[in-house]
Each structure stands twice: as C-alpha cells, then as structure tokens.
Amino acid sequence: MNPISHTFGAYWQDFLHLTGKASLCFAEADWQGLQQLSRARFERHDDIVGQLVASLNGSLLDWPALKTDFVESLKDHPARELALTFFNSVYARLQPGMPRPFNGRELAKVATRPYLRLPMQGNLTDVMQRVLESASLPLPIRYLANQATKLAQALKPALNPHDYPLHLDLLTEPFYRNKGCYLVGCLNTDQMAVPFAIAFLQKDGALKVDALLLQRDHLSVLFGFARSDFLSLSPAPSAQIAFLETLMPHKPHSELYNALGYYKHGKTLLVTELEDALARKGRFITAPGIPGLVMMVFTLEGQDLVFKVIRDQFGDSKKVTPQQVVERYHLVQRHDRVGRMADTQEFIDLRLPLAHFDQAPLQELLATCAGRARIEGDMLHLSHCFTERRMTPMNLALKERSGECKAILREYGHALKDIATAGIFPGDMLFKNFGVTRHGRVIFYDYDELCPLGDVTFRAIPKSEYEQDMLSAEPWYPVNEGDVFPEEFRHFLCARQDAAEVLGQEFAELFTPDFWLKAQENAKKGQLEDFFPYPQALRFPG
Known part of the structure; x- marks a missing residue:
C-alpha cells in the first residue's frame, strides 16, 4: 500500500475521532477538554507528517508513481482535498524547494449534500421546533416548545410577509467551541435567503437557546479569524465549506477551512488565493x-x-x-x-x-x-x-475615523479585558499593535512581547517617602525582571483626551494591579470565562 495514503487514512480517522469527542465534552461541561481536543487536532498533522517523513527519509522514492497511486487510491475519499494537502506536506519536507505537487485547484466539490432540507410547512414555531428536533444535539432542550417559540419570534421580523416560504436547509451536526454549541442553516423563500445560527448554552445538563444570529456579518464574526477553530463532524469537508460559503460569500475559502480546524488545507488555499x-x-x-x-x-x-x-x-x-x-x-x-x-x-x-x-x-x-x-x-x-x-492599525483608525474614536477605544478596552481573561498578557499595549476590522472590532496582532499571565508579576507602585523621588527619571523602588506596574499604563494609553475619558474612566480597573492579579488567579485555576461571539443585545433573556 502507498505509505502516504495509508498514513493519511489513519490521520483522518484520528481527526474524526478527536472531533467526535466534542459532543461528550460539551454534554459534561468539560470546557478544558474541548480546548485540549482543539490543540490536539492542531498538532496532530505535523506530528504524523514528521513521523512519516522520518520513516521515508533516505528511501529512493518514485514520486510520479507515488502521486498517481495516491490520487487513484483516494479518489472517492470524503476528505480528498485534505489528502492532497497531506501529500504536499510530506513532499515539501523530503523535496525542499520543489514546486508543490497539488495546488488546491484540482478538486471538484463533493456532490454530497451536507444539510437536511426541511419543508416550510406550518407556522414558524412548528418549523423551528422541527429544526431543534432534527439536529444531532448533545443534550435535550428543556422547554423545547417554548424555545421554538422564542426562535420564531426572533426570526419573524427578518422575513417579508409577502414572500413565499420554500424550505429550510440545516447542517444537523453542531459546531462546538468554548462553552457554546451552534446550529447553522439557511431559510429560503422565493425572494430571499436568510442565513442563521442558533447559539446554545449548557445549563444544568440541558440545552438553553441563548441567541439567534441572522445577519451575515454576525455569522462572519462567529467564524472569524480571531477565534479558535470549531469542532464539527462533517460527511465531507468540501461540501460543508461550500454550504458555509453560501452564507458568508465574502469570506475566503482558506479562512473557512481554518475555522473548522483544517489549518493545513487552509494554508494551501491561502497560497492559491x-x-x-x-x-x-x-x-x-x-x-x-x-x-x-x-x-x-x-x-x-x-x-x-x-x-x-x-x-x-x-x-x-x-x-x-x-x-x-x-x-x-x-x-x-x-x-x-x-x-x-x-x-x-x-x-x-x-x-x-x-x-x-x-x-x-x-x-x-x-x-x-x-x-x-x-x-x-x-x-x-x-x-x-x-x-x-x-486590518487597519488602530493608531491610523483613530486618525482617519474621527467620528468613531470613542467606539474604537471602547473596543480596545474590551479587547484588553478579554485577552487578560484568556490568561494572556499582551506586553506591548500601544495602539499601533492592534488592528480594527471592517466590523469595527479591535484585534491584537503583534505578539513579540506577549506571554502567559503567570509569567508576570503585577505590582503597585510603592509610595515615595521623599517628594524629590517623584521628579526622578529613574524609579525609586526596585524593579525585577517580569515586574509590571499597571498604574503606568495610564501614561501612554490615556494621552489623548478621548482615551482619558473612555479608558481612564470606563476601564479604570485596567490600571490597577487588582484586575490583573484576579485574571492571573483565574487563569491559574484553569477557569474558563464566558466569551460570546455575538452582541449582547442578541441574547435571549433568562
């Protein structure tokens, strides 16, 4: 058997096994376990390729024959595009500097239909109840009829009452990430298509509908480049991606593959793009x-x-x-x-x-x-x-978008808090190291001084016994490697008047050791906070 196709087959089964465990982790509220699954999937590709390369290194390989046999042996494989990228990875390590054998354009989309098509019969509440009953959800939904009614009421304003309802397409396999579980689909009428995502939370061993996302921009942020990958089983990745592309037509294919944990193929498509x-x-x-x-x-x-x-x-x-x-x-x-x-x-x-x-x-x-x-x-x-x-560097956005400055600064404050809550200290927090997306979100992108919160010692500036100490260019107190004094952040983050108003007042806790020490302690305990990848206004009450 072709050693590359055999190894890829084993890798793909392992990938599916890891992905399939996500539903159990979610059902058991094992949030650390979900994150570990994501990291394991990320590392597995390079690990397996490295092992295969080590076993083949020094062998006289007939690459044209290997390539032909590889394509033939995997022609009906549901993840064939990932297989071609796997071959590229092996080839690149054994034949450095040579053109890649496959460029990402060879594969026609798999004909498999990855979604369930539900007829639009009955009222919207009935339709949404069928959606909830048809999906492969990991837990029962408490008060299912009531939850379906909530969804129908939220969906109704997005529909034109004069449109003729046709059908609803639903990806029945949920998407798991952090503490969230999501169903994704599209409601079709004769005049329009309404993409949607239903967000669930786990509460006391049952599912609770938390939000309904109906705008393409909200879905784009949900699958965005600043978020970790989803874990979601798929009968054929290319078919699943093709469906998601219809919901988010402006998002690059490479980014969609990355969002589902297929990083290496996302990289292949990035080169193609x-x-x-x-x-x-x-x-x-x-x-x-x-x-x-x-x-x-x-x-x-x-x-x-x-x-x-x-x-x-x-x-x-x-x-x-x-x-x-x-x-x-x-x-x-x-x-x-x-x-x-x-x-x-x-x-x-x-x-x-x-x-x-x-x-x-x-x-x-x-x-x-x-x-x-x-x-x-x-x-x-x-x-x-x-x-x-x-992205637009934040320092430039503050110059070019005068009417949006306070909103951008507010986003920046939330970004610092979110990053800290995730157990990371950004290090260099100057505005130039953050970007503003087309959705107005502020994203950190310069990592050369970043470190885990546990590597930092947060301290308050000691009080001076002598007035002249305050005028000294050098600190009058000992400073050790790794010491950080959050009070000093105010000097370079609040130099602008609008920054002093927004950050200095609304986010004053960022300039105290207490905030960072609390985040540090939570990170040490492995406590995973709630991060909602959608606006608070979309969350259902209760």
Whole structure:
C-alpha cells in the first residue's frame, strides 16, 4: 500500500475521532477538554507528517508513481482535498524547494449534500421546533416548545410577509467551541435567503437557546479569524465549506477551512488565493502603519493579508530573541484567541515573484531581514515568515475615523479585558499593535512581547517617602525582571483626551494591579470565562 495514503487514512480517522469527542465534552461541561481536543487536532498533522517523513527519509522514492497511486487510491475519499494537502506536506519536507505537487485547484466539490432540507410547512414555531428536533444535539432542550417559540419570534421580523416560504436547509451536526454549541442553516423563500445560527448554552445538563444570529456579518464574526477553530463532524469537508460559503460569500475559502480546524488545507488555499491575486497584477508594498522593531511587514495590494518577517536585529528597547518571537506566535496559534487575537499561518521556504515587489519593501527586506530573505533568480525566497489577516492599525483608525474614536477605544478596552481573561498578557499595549476590522472590532496582532499571565508579576507602585523621588527619571523602588506596574499604563494609553475619558474612566480597573492579579488567579485555576461571539443585545433573556 502507498505509505502516504495509508498514513493519511489513519490521520483522518484520528481527526474524526478527536472531533467526535466534542459532543461528550460539551454534554459534561468539560470546557478544558474541548480546548485540549482543539490543540490536539492542531498538532496532530505535523506530528504524523514528521513521523512519516522520518520513516521515508533516505528511501529512493518514485514520486510520479507515488502521486498517481495516491490520487487513484483516494479518489472517492470524503476528505480528498485534505489528502492532497497531506501529500504536499510530506513532499515539501523530503523535496525542499520543489514546486508543490497539488495546488488546491484540482478538486471538484463533493456532490454530497451536507444539510437536511426541511419543508416550510406550518407556522414558524412548528418549523423551528422541527429544526431543534432534527439536529444531532448533545443534550435535550428543556422547554423545547417554548424555545421554538422564542426562535420564531426572533426570526419573524427578518422575513417579508409577502414572500413565499420554500424550505429550510440545516447542517444537523453542531459546531462546538468554548462553552457554546451552534446550529447553522439557511431559510429560503422565493425572494430571499436568510442565513442563521442558533447559539446554545449548557445549563444544568440541558440545552438553553441563548441567541439567534441572522445577519451575515454576525455569522462572519462567529467564524472569524480571531477565534479558535470549531469542532464539527462533517460527511465531507468540501461540501460543508461550500454550504458555509453560501452564507458568508465574502469570506475566503482558506479562512473557512481554518475555522473548522483544517489549518493545513487552509494554508494551501491561502497560497492559491495569493497566486490568483498575483495574476491580477497585484504588487507587494510596505504595510501601512508604524514600522515594527521586530518584524518587517508588507502586504499585497488587493489582498487582505500581511507578511511578517523577523528582522536580523531588533531595536534596543526589545529584550527578546528571534526564537522567543517564534515561540510566542506558536503560543497564539494553539491558544484560545477569544475573538481578540489574529490567527497566523507560518511559512517555511516561501517564494514570491520579484517582479511584483515595489522597491521600498524589497530593499528593506534585503537590508534588515537578510537572514530570512534572499533573491534566487526571479524570486524572493523567504526562509521563514508569518501571515496574518490585514486590518487597519488602530493608531491610523483613530486618525482617519474621527467620528468613531470613542467606539474604537471602547473596543480596545474590551479587547484588553478579554485577552487578560484568556490568561494572556499582551506586553506591548500601544495602539499601533492592534488592528480594527471592517466590523469595527479591535484585534491584537503583534505578539513579540506577549506571554502567559503567570509569567508576570503585577505590582503597585510603592509610595515615595521623599517628594524629590517623584521628579526622578529613574524609579525609586526596585524593579525585577517580569515586574509590571499597571498604574503606568495610564501614561501612554490615556494621552489623548478621548482615551482619558473612555479608558481612564470606563476601564479604570485596567490600571490597577487588582484586575490583573484576579485574571492571573483565574487563569491559574484553569477557569474558563464566558466569551460570546455575538452582541449582547442578541441574547435571549433568562
């Protein structure tokens, strides 16, 4: 048997096994277990590829024959696109620098229909009750008829009374993440399609409907790049993704695959999307914003993507090594990002066409990132880089969107609290290290000083015995490595008047050690807080 197809088959069964355990974790309120499943899935691909590569290394492999046999052996596999990416991963490690065998365009969508189609018969309450009864939910719904009525009442205003109802399409397998469980579907009439997501919480061993999401933007945030992946069983990933694409047509395929935990195939599709953008004559330019001391950042015109390359030398204020920077980006990849930290993709040996580079970013890369960037023929070879979703740097958004400043600052305050509640200390909290999305959310994206809360000692500034101490440029008290004084945050976060009003008053607790010490203690206990990926106004009372 082809060793690559055999190993992929075992990997896929393991992936399904881990995903299938999510419903039990949710039913038992094992929130730590859910997070561990997500991390295990993330790490399993590289672990298994590494083991296979080690066993094949040194063998004389007939790659054309292996490729042909691989395609034939998996032609009816429900996750065939993931299999092709798996082959790419093995090939890249054994044949570094060679073009990838599969580019992500080879696969036609699987014909499997991943959803259940329910006729729109009876009133809306009856329809929503059939939805709740048809799904593969992990627990019974307490007061089911009452919950169906709530959903119908929330859905009714979104429908035009003159439209003729046709049918409702429902993905019957729930999506699990954190403390939430979600059903996703689409209600169709002769005039419109209404995408929806029903959010459930576990309460005393039963399910409670918490919210109904009806706007595409709300679904887009639910499946957003700043959140951890969902665990959801699927008969065929490509069919499930195709359905989600109809609900969120503006979201890239790569991002949807990432949202379901298929990170490696998301990466394959990201490269394909990049190639498509280059075919449209897009150019690589320096990313807007203040240049980073640790990373050189550039972007591709027409693509919501930035490339981050570690510089050879850092600014004097940065007490961090390149290896520590990489470790911190890895930490975020495996951590619960709670909707406030951007997802990243790591690339080894990425080659980009020189003809598409403006001179400024190219010269800066060659001058400051020579250890990771070099010219090879007509390509720029990046031995290592990260990519992230492009956002408007917060410092620029505050300049360009004068009417939105207080809303942005308020979002920033919530972002700091959410990140702390997730057990992370951002380190460098300057506005330039946060981005503003098209939905107005503030997301952290600069991780070179990030660390777990447990690595930090939060202290209050000791009172001075002498008045002249207050005028000294140096602290009059001992400062140890890892010491952080939250009172000092106010000096650089509240310099603007509007920031002083919003952050200094509404989020004053951020400038006290007590807030951070409490978050630190909760993180130490493994306490998982509630993070709702939808507006509070959408939550049902009770």
